[in-house]
Amino acid sequence: MKVVGILGSPRKYGSSFKGLMLALKAAEKFGAQTEFYHLYQMDIKPCLGCVSEDVKVCRYPCIIEDDMRKLYDALIEADGFVIATPVYWYSPSGVVKNFIDRLTALENMIHIDGKSWLDGKVAGFIATGNDSGAMMAISQLMVIMNSMGVVIPPWSMAYTNELVDPLEKESFVTDALNVGRNVVLMAKAMKGEAVNRWYDPELYEWYEKELKDWIVELAREEEAKAEKPWKRFTS
Amino acid sequence: MKVVGILGSPRKYGSSFKGLMLALKAAEKFGAQTEFYHLYQMDIKPCLGCVSEDVKVCRYPCIIEDDMRKLYDALIEADGFVIATPVYWYSPSGVVKNFIDRLTALENMIHIDGKSWLDGKVAGFIATGNDSGAMMAISQLMVIMNSMGVVIPPWSMAYTNELVDPLEKESFVTDALNVGRNVVLMAKAMKGEAVNRWYDPELYEWYEKELKDWIVELAREEEAKAEKPWKRFTS
Amino acid sequence: MKVVGILGSPRKYGSSFKGLMLALKAAEKFGAQTEFYHLYQMDIKPCLGCVSEDVKVCRYPCIIEDDMRKLYDALIEADGFVIATPVYWYSPSGVVKNFIDRLTALENMIHIDGKSWLDGKVAGFIATGNDSGAMMAISQLMVIMNSMGVVIPPWSMAYTNELVDPLEKESFVTDALNVGRNVVLMAKAMKGEAVNRWYDPELYEWYEKELKDWIVELAREEEAKAEKPWKRFTS
Amino acid sequence: MKVVGILGSPRKYGSSFKGLMLALKAAEKFGAQTEFYHLYQMDIKPCLGCVSEDVKVCRYPCIIEDDMRKLYDALIEADGFVIATPVYWYSPSGVVKNFIDRLTALENMIHIDGKSWLDGKVAGFIATGNDSGAMMAISQLMVIMNSMGVVIPPWSMAYTNELVDPLEKESFVTDALNVGRNVVLMAKAMKGEAVNRWYDPELYEWYEKELKDWIVELAREEEAKAEKPWKRFTS
16 A cells, blocks of 8 residues: 655645645555655656647656656555645645646556556645635645546545644644545555545544654754745845 | 435436436446436525534534435435536536535534534536536535545546537546446445446447437437426527 | 625625625725625525527526516616625535526627626625635636626635634725725726726725724624524524 | 737647737737747746745745746736636646746735735636636636736636637637737726727627738747657657
């Protein structure tokens, strides 16, 4: 069982990152191995839209040779994945959108060998921002992924829409943990392990006991290491 | 295994109806019993939004005594359901929206007994219109249902966006059949029956052999029976 | 100059109502006469989608004889309007959606006499809820209205997405006042009165001085008069 | 009067390009000077989201020194603009999304000098694809722009959702011309020139007489010059 976490925020210590780390920890707790990718530290060029020229030319691997190839291979091997994005103008960041546009090379395999290469994989979504728009961003991600052949387990989303440290919000933390849990449980369900309940509020206790100190410290360390190009301009 | 079909179009012979009938037939082929409800022939009043007054007061059964109670009971017993809507202004019809608003009484049971009463059910969507907007309508239905605890199987959608008889479009017919198939296969998967492939293009052959004459005739009969209040105004 | 306010909430004392009243007061301040309609107290039946049978049959007045006729006439005379809706499942309430579906009879006049009867009118939007989804609801209303021929002035929206009395939120109050202001200023602009700035933060001071007591008292009075069918079920 | 055209497609000869050129020609006919920018041929890096660190640091010019500066300056001088995007997965291309995310530096001037630097500018939208999703893409662009202070004139959109040369579709051509026309007429309206009708179907005749040969030839020339990296892979 493998779950891939994809971060679409410039900051490897902000709200999306924290939510994603919680989801991946929950995925591990329920039996998955996890991998983490930070899109802003990768070279992922924009889609060239070849499919509009010739439906057969868009295929794995995409003709563009860049870091997307690592993501293709990670996703091909994965049972599920979690996309975490900041909410930029009520939608995923441009970096996330470029990643999605490039996924066409996996989905379009349906025209090459009869099956989307994302067929039957399971997805969860995390979207964080300090204003409205999270649900608009998630609805977009969800319908796109479903159109690529992906399963959406119940409550496959965690989000913020206020200016607040999301680790202080019990609902966000519990939702994020359930995103990771449900991606794994759904992947298992498709292999024959029944699920009784699709939302486990008690994961929050686990967070308070075993994860909170860890995630706070992790975010602090990552922030300390981060370049902050805007620093010199701070008011 | 039970699948409920819900029609949100005024016409029990139009594109949404045809798509929904195909989905239900496919659901039956894969082992489900099906039921059909036509919202325009039911009395479903608008939601009163009680939940915004007191989160505990919104619960099954809703305080409004109308035909929604039949739908609550049908959905409680169902493993899955398919919502078929015309695309009115890029979104589901007002009648479908009233139905959705009223579903809060099932979802909100999470605050009463710890679990949404739609938890783990499986949904598919059909949206038909002769202009753009189908995907916008479907994205809305999908994210709402997922937030209520519903599973979305791969390619859980069929739609039209052109002025055409949808029965003449192979892609629509095949998509609609796969909606019904996937709702059932996903419900079975959660009980331990693995699925190899989430889109079966060969269902179209079955349609041509066994369903086409039937659905054409059914729509014709229903149209003949239908009241057409606009008839006297026709240009 | 006439501006019509349309309330799509069951409650004539809640957040949407408060926002709408502020917008209408601002519209009056800038020179408009205003009218108020409460959809939940009107009989507005669902659209029958005649246009999909025959594009020429959908026209003013709609074949359905109900209270929508009052709204058609109010809108035909208006220079602008403000739609206020609660956010039910990330979108306008079903009652608002039925109202919108029925507006087709004005828009579709483009096929009868060459011009949408909403052409060049100006719209603003208010959407209130205690969770995410406001922007998704507003984006839907905005693109629909624009497709009907309506002008959208800058920042034509006010919303909440937290459980809070919106009158306590300076940003919401100021936004709602600017919605009313901008609907009027845009209608005037189209008649030749230039506008220098499309957002006036100082309207908040006017609110504090002249409107706050009034709106608080108005909502209180309306709440006292309101039927509350859920009361006997309160936890 | 100045109108800026922004192309978010990789192809400077495809449907988005054709629609945008028509819109700009119509803008010229009604008195504007126009400029054209092709995002895929510019270096526009992703937004760093500085605003979430410190609301005051995000301002013109963005700390990232790249070709976005040309676009900032073009937009600051413009009265209006038209964004043309291919529909990639029901939304604007990633390249367009990066452009939008970076516009925050103009919008956020409201926190620096009290006014968004897009305040009162007028926008139109073109979205082309061969499947559903155009309206979802446009609704996203429209609500974002309006939130930045932009005016949306009536019918400010042209789109395709079928696999067809858009120059053969009278409705698309007429819509695209009206997008350009209405951006200019709205900018003029705000300076005091009244508008009688917001959709002019007769622009299509002008197209047939004066524009059709020109745009067909222009697209052909541009296609001949274009690099086509996918060519060697064509089936």
